[in-house]
Amino acid sequence: MRIFDPHIHMTSRTTDDYEAMHAVGVRAVVEPAFWLGQPRTSPDSFYDYFDALLGWEPYRAAQFGIQHFCTIALNPKEANDPRCRPVLDELPRYLAKDRVVAVGEIGYDSMTPEEDEALALQLGLAVEHGLPALVHTPHRDKATGTRRTLDVVRESGIAPELVLLDHLNELTVGMVLDSGSWAGFSIYPRTKMSEDRMVAILQEHGTDRILVNSAADWGRSDPLKTRKTADAMRAAGFDDDTVDKVLWRNPVAFYGQSGRLDLDEPKPDEESSFQGNSVRRGGE
Amino acid sequence: MATLGMPASVPPDPRTVLSRHPLEPAARSWLTDAEARIAARPDAVRALFPTARRHCGRARLDAHWTADEAARAVLLTALPLTGAPLAAELAGLFRHGDPAEQRAVLRALPLLDTATGAGGEPLADLALPLVREALRGNDSHVIEAALGPYGAARLPDAEYRQAVLKCVFQEIPLDRVAGLDTRADAELARMLADFAHERVAAGRDVPHDIWPFVRAHPARAALTERLTAETRAAAPERREAAERALKALR
Structure with a gap:
């Protein structure tokens, strides 16, 4: 089984996670730029973070046989901090990179005027750079926030099929699919969405334009939730081809719209002897 | 230099x-x-x-x-x-x-x-x-x-x-590193020899491409002596690593 996790924050995960993910079939991931547990207070710490998403993390992933891509943006929560706003001015430099396959995560956290402005501006950057957009939907007041997000997407002029709205649930999936955009689901141990609920959504809404991710990060989460959802789908009677569509072909189709999803690229670390060793870090 | x-x-x-x-x-x-x-x-x-x-x-x-x-x-x-x-x-x-x-x-x-x-x-x-x-x-x-x-x-x-x-x-293979022909000196040889000893003491192999730089300097004699002592170590993997390193150093 081949799995593409379209949303996972590997920066927060260990090499054990990479090994376990590879063992269950994960071969490619997209890591969206987002907030961290600790709020940042200056643009420079964002640039270092973006550098890690473009440098260290793909390097680490490659040593475990996993292709790593990322999305770049100023996230909605930190868009509210005037000290972080200058990040918006430097985004074009990062959106030009080979491994950046979307603008994201953008969207709403508390639905403030600052978030409105950052969302609209970054949807504009996506259009300008020919990139898809990964849009986070808020945890609080989700249905209203999702409706409002869809309005802003419509007003921005970006093609709906270039937009993925994430962290959806039973009450928000319908409006997103009706809009022509892609619907993302984050399978979490306790919150957001479970494997069994996900299976029920697939049974009700079909498998077109639906993505499943683990969204694993620094909180309570599980980087193997993609595989566990695939297993739940099989147990519920979905065939292997349908599982492959949801867990591989759909994310490839969505991020492939960037023209930068080079899955055949040679592994940058072919000559390394990482087998039986830990990640190389120049001091072992 | x-x-x-x-x-x-x-x-x-x-x-x-x-x-x-x-x-x-x-x-x-x-x-x-x-x-x-x-x-x-x-x-x-x-x-x-x-x-x-x-x-x-x-x-x-x-x-x-x-x-x-x-x-x-x-x-x-x-x-x-x-x-x-x-x-x-x-x-x-x-x-x-x-x-x-x-x-x-x-x-x-x-x-x-x-x-x-x-x-x-x-x-x-x-x-x-x-x-x-x-x-x-x-x-x-x-x-x-x-x-x-x-x-x-x-x-x-x-x-x-x-x-x-x-x-x-x-x-990184040393043949991809620039400047070694003119800049490798006795101190670099000493550092590489210490590194080799550390690896042997851990029972591990030593990358073969460091040996030419160790051989060309006085560090060679000191390392030979230390590796010979390692061939009498208690741990068998340490003794074996020392034997392999000595053979490569000769």
Whole structure:
């Protein structure tokens, strides 16, 4: 089984996670730029973070046989901090990179005027750079926030099929699919969405334009939730081809719209002897 | 040791190498146009440099250049800048570059170091901070590029030795490291010999390409003595590692 996790924050995960993910079939991931547990207070710490998403993390992933891509943006929560706003001015430099396959995560956290402005501006950057957009939907007041997000997407002029709205649930999936955009689901141990609920959504809404991710990060989460959802789908009677569509072909189709999803690229670390060793870090 | 500040050995001219290879017509015209735009307005390089691989591909052209790195080198040599303004533009590209871009900047340094142009200031040591930043990182592809001819010609002795040892730790083959023929000295041999002993004491193998540098210096005799003592160690894997190392050192 081949799995593409379209949303996972590997920066927060260990090499054990990479090994376990590879063992269950994960071969490619997209890591969206987002907030961290600790709020940042200056643009420079964002640039270092973006550098890690473009440098260290793909390097680490490659040593475990996993292709790593990322999305770049100023996230909605930190868009509210005037000290972080200058990040918006430097985004074009990062959106030009080979491994950046979307603008994201953008969207709403508390639905403030600052978030409105950052969302609209970054949807504009996506259009300008020919990139898809990964849009986070808020945890609080989700249905209203999702409706409002869809309005802003419509007003921005970006093609709906270039937009993925994430962290959806039973009450928000319908409006997103009706809009022509892609619907993302984050399978979490306790919150957001479970494997069994996900299976029920697939049974009700079909498998077109639906993505499943683990969204694993620094909180309570599980980087193997993609595989566990695939297993739940099989147990519920979905065939292997349908599982492959949801867990591989759909994310490839969505991020492939960037023209930068080079899955055949040679592994940058072919000559390394990482087998039986830990990640190389120049001091072992 | 080499005289510091001497011009580094220069890689093959990327324009010549690119002209001999069949680049797609669209890629060739993109490159020609990008060069012209940079020559007219240097800060155009900031948007063009990151996209070079998507336009020109990454095919290997010769032992030294891939298409993307050669194209990026061409873009950098098109900059109508010298001295401090050139160093500042390179620093910006490096600061905001992904690893492939950082590597391309480092690999182009020897070309920029010699091309001073009429009345231009030399690059001299002004790009050395980029080399040092790369050497502090952990990506072996970037580290290898940092220890190319520019870094090898200009790093002070202590930093050069540390960089070589880091390459050994990163499993970068030493035949890819510039400057060893003139800069490997007794102190580097001592450091490599200590490293070999550490590996043997841990029951591990020693990378074979360090031996020529140890053999050529007094460190050889001291290490032979220490490894001989290790052949009497209690742990069998330690004794065996010592036997293997002694055989390789001879």
